[in-house]
Amino acid sequence: DxxxxxxxxxxxxxxxxxxxxxxxxxxxMFDYFLWYKKYPAEGPTFLISISSIKDKNEDGRFTVFxxxxxxxxxxxIVPSQPGDSAVYFCAASAFGNQFYFGTGTSLTVxx
Amino acid sequence: xxxxxxxxxxxxxxxxxxxxxxxKPISGHDYLFWYRQTxxxxxxxxxxxxNNVPIDDSGMxxxxxxxxxxxxxxxxLKIQPSEPRDSAVYFCASSSRSSxxxxxxxxxxxxxxxxxVL
Numbered sequence: 001d002x003x004x005x006x007x008x009x010x011x012x013x014x015x016x017x018x019x020x021x022x023x024x025x026x027x028x029m030f031d032y033f034l035w036y037k038k039y040p041a042e043g044p045t046f047l048i049s050i051s052s053i054k055d056k057n058e059d060g061r062f063t064v065f066x067x068x069x070x071x072x073x074x075x076x077i078v079p080s081q082p083g084d085s086a087v088y089f090c091a092a093s094a095f096g097n098q099f100y101f102g103t104g105t106s107l108t109v110x111x
Numbered sequence: 112x113x114x115x116x117x118x119x120x121x122x123x124x125x126x127x128x129x130x131x132x133x134x135k136p137i138s139g140h141d142y143l144f145w146y147r148q149t150x151x152x153x154x155x156x157x158x159x160x161x162n163n164v165p166i167d168d169s170g171m172x173x174x175x176x177x178x179x180x181x182x183x184x185x186x187x188l189k190i191q192p193s194e195p196r197d198s199a200v201y202f203c204a205s206s207s208r209s210s211x212x213x214x215x216x217x218x219x220x221x222x223x224x225x226x227x228v229l
Contacts, residue, residue, distance in 0.1 A: 002152070043115070043202055043220030044154070089154060098167065099218065103153030
């Protein structure tokens with residue numbers, strides 16, 4: 001039973017444009033959300049997070065939006081760069097150290 | 112810091128054989144996690160330890176899977192006997208909880224072990 005879902009397995013975007021990656025969750029107890037980025041043959045690395053008390057968090061070109069009523073979060077990358085090409089995992093947690101991850105979205109930024 | 116170290120990076124074995132995956136967490140981290148990555152299910156948590164004690168092993172798929180953490184700097188994930196459906200990438204991650212900080216701590220992942228069971 002997948003509590004965190006990423007329904008788009010892949011996404012292609014032109015360099016310089018905005019990339020929007022989406023994530024849905026089912027557990028209303030989740031109060032902390034994260035995005036991880038994964039390059040081939042490497043482990044995932046932390047990218048950005050957001051607490052449920054916020055609806056937006058920015059870090060440079062990366063912004064995460066949280067819509068609690070819709071149980072939806074999204075990651076915006078502006079402007080997209082070829083080096084952003086990777087698999088992005090959404091994760092969620094409820095009051096603890098255990099993270100529930102989605103299936104990932106493979107982003108390709110076309111030069 | 113060398114980060115989380117996993118070995119081997121690649122493992123090819125035949126069905127029925129025992130497979131042992133190894134992990135060395137980041138020094139000072141008190142949480143250790145084992146994940147499995149598949150196309151269908153993404154990153155699944157198999158088991159996690161706190162201070163070398165298993166806390167939640169509900170993600171371990173079957174009795175064929177077992178994990179140990181004999182000390183703070185070493186953990187193993189064993190599959191016996193292995194089956195073709197166990198083929199996946201297995202990740203180890205570690206994190207720490209410091210007093211006074213958020214209880215949500217970044218997990219640092221190792222490079223993974225790609226397991227192929229023929």
